[in-house]
Amino acid sequence: MSDLSTQLIHHPYTPPEGFEATAPGVHKASTVIFPNVAAMHDRDWKRREAYTYGLHGTPTTFTLEARIATLEGGQHCLLAPSGLSAVSLVDMAFLKTGDELLIPDNAYGPGKTFAEGELADWGISLQFYDAMKPSDLAAKLNRKTRLVWLEAPGSVTLEFPDIPALVAVVKAHNANAAQAHPLRVVTALDNTWGAGLAFNAFELGADVAVQALTKYPSGGGDVLMGSVVTRDVTLHDTIQLCHMRLGLSVSGNDSELVLRGLGSMALRYAAQDAAARALATWLQSQPQIAAVLHPALPDSPGHAAWKRDCKGAACLFSAVFKPELTQQQINHFCDSLKLFKIGYSWAGPMSLCVPYNIQAVRSLPWPHQGGLVRFAVGLEAVADLQADIAQALAAMHYS
Numbered sequence: 001m002s003d004l005s006t007q008l009i010h011h012p013y014t015p016p017e018g019f020e021a022t023a024p025g026v027h028k029a030s031t032v033i034f035p036n037v038a039a040m041h042d043r044d045w046k047r048r049e050a051y052t053y054g055l056h057g058t059p060t061t062f063t064l065e066a067r068i069a070t071l072e073g074g075q076h077c078l079l080a081p082s083g084l085s086a087v088s089l090v091d092m093a094f095l096k097t098g099d100e101l102l103i104p105d106n107a108y109g110p111g112k113t114f115a116e117g118e119l120a121d122w123g124i125s126l127q128f129y130d131a132m133k134p135s136d137l138a139a140k141l142n143r144k145t146r147l148v149w150l151e152a153p154g155s156v157t158l159e160f161p162d163i164p165a166l167v168a169v170v171k172a173h174n175a176n177a178a179q180a181h182p183l184r185v186v187t188a189l190d191n192t193w194g195a196g197l198a199f200n201a202f203e204l205g206a207d208v209a210v211q212a213l214t215k216y217p218s219g220g221g222d223v224l225m226g227s228v229v230t231r232d233v234t235l236h237d238t239i240q241l242c243h244m245r246l247g248l249s250v251s252g253n254d255s256e257l258v259l260r261g262l263g264s265m266a267l268r269y270a271a272q273d274a275a276a277r278a279l280a281t282w283l284q285s286q287p288q289i290a291a292v293l294h295p296a297l298p299d300s301p302g303h304a305a306w307k308r309d310c311k312g313a314a315c316l317f318s319a320v321f322k323p324e325l326t327q328q329q330i331n332h333f334c335d336s337l338k339l340f341k342i343g344y345s346w347a348g349p350m351s352l353c354v355p356y357n358i359q360a361v362r363s364l365p366w367p368h369q370g371g372l373v374r375f376a377v378g379l380e381a382v383a384d385l386q387a388d389i390a391q392a393l394a395a396m397h398y399s
C-alpha cells in the first residue's frame with residue numbers, strides 16, 4: 001500500500017468520457033432529474049452511487065467523502081458544514097433524553113458548550129473527565145453513559161492522552177454492561193489535530209473519527225467544513241439518518257477547495273510540524289516564558305503517549321508566560337506581533353495567535369499561574385517568525 005500522501009493524489013475517480021483531467025469535476029445541484037417515476041422510486045438516497053437530491057450528495061461530495069474516509073483509515077464518511085456541526089451531529093445521532101455523555105475537560109470549547117446548552121435542555125447529562133487519567137474516566141462511566149468524546153491532544157493546552165488506555169476503559173465497561181445494557185458506549189475522537197496523518201484514530205481504538213476539514217484538509221483559511229468517519233456500518237447508518245433528518249449539506253464549491261487542499265496536505269503538515277517544533281524549542285529558552293506546551297517537547301504532559309502513538313505533530317504550541325507578566329503585557333505582546341495575526345483557527349498559510357484564559361474554561365485545576373498564548377504556525381519562513389516573536393517579547397516590557 002502506498003503512502004497516504006500518494007493515495008490522496010491517486011484516488012479512484014471516474015471522469016467524464018474523454019476528459020481525464022488531474023482534478024475531479026465540480027457538480028452542483030438541488031434538483032436531480034430522474035428519467036421516470038420508477039427510477040425515482042428505485043433510487044435509495046443512502047447509497048453513494050444513486051443521486052436523488054442535492055442535499056443527499058453529488059459526484060463531488062461523494063468523491064470528497066471517499067477521500068476523507070481514506071485519509072482517516074475508515075470506511076464511511078459524512079460531510080457537515082463545519083467542524084463544530086460534525087461534533088454536534090455525533091452528539092445528536094447517539095444521545096437521547098436520560099443518556100449521559102463524557103467529554104474531556106480540555107476538549108474543544110464550543111463542543112462543550114453545545115453539551116452544556118442544547119443537550120442539557122434535552123435532558124442529556126454531562127460530565128467532564130480528566131483525559132490524562134484513565135481511572136477518572138473509569139470512575140465516571142455509568143449506566144446512563146452512551147457517548148465518550150476523546151481528543152488528542154487537548155485543545156489549547158495540548159496534553160496528549162493515552163488513547164488506547166482510555167478506549168480500553170470504555171471497552172471493559174461495555175463488556176461488563178453488555179447484558180444489562182445492550183446499547184454500548186460509543187467513543188468519538190476529534191481528530192482535527194492529527195488530521196489522519198499523525199495517527200490512525202481507528203487503530204488507536206476509536207469508533208468514530210471527526211475532523212474540522214476547515215484546518216488541514218482545506219489548508220487555505222477560506223472554507224468551513226467537518227467530517228464524520230466510521231468503519232462500522234451500523235454506526236454510520238445511525239449518523240447518516242440523523243445527518244439526513246437535520247438537512248446538513250456542503251456546497252460543491254467548498255468541496256472543491258477541500259479536494260484541492262488534500263493533494264498538498266501531507267507536505268503542509270510536515271512543514272508546519274517542523275517549523276512549530278523549531279519555534280517551540282527556541283521559545284523555551286526565552287526569559288519571559290515559564291513553559292512551552294507542545295507534545296513533542298519532553299516536558300510536555302503526555303509526551304510519552306505522543307511519542308508512542310504519533311508520526312508527527314500539528315502546527316500548534318502554547319506559551320505560558322511567567323506569572324509576574326500581567327495580562328495587559330501579554331495582550332500587548334500579541335498586539336506587537338506583525339506576522340502572527342490575532343485570529344481563531346489554524347493550519348492555513350498565515351501564522352496566528354490567540355491569548356486564552358485557561359482558568360475560565362476548565363473545571364479541573366490548571367497547574368500554571370501565568371497567562372497563555374496559543375500559536376498556530378503557518379508557512380512563512382521560520383527565521384522571520386522567530387524574529388517576530390523576539391521583537392514582540394522585547395516590546396512587552398514597555399507596555
Ligand SMILES: *Cc1c(COP(=O)(O)O)cnc(C)c1O
Binds near residue numbers: 155
Ligand atoms: C476548529 C476545530 C473544531 C471546529 O471546526 P470549525 O470548522 O471551526 O467549526 C473542532 N475541533 C477542533 C479540535 C478544532 O480545532
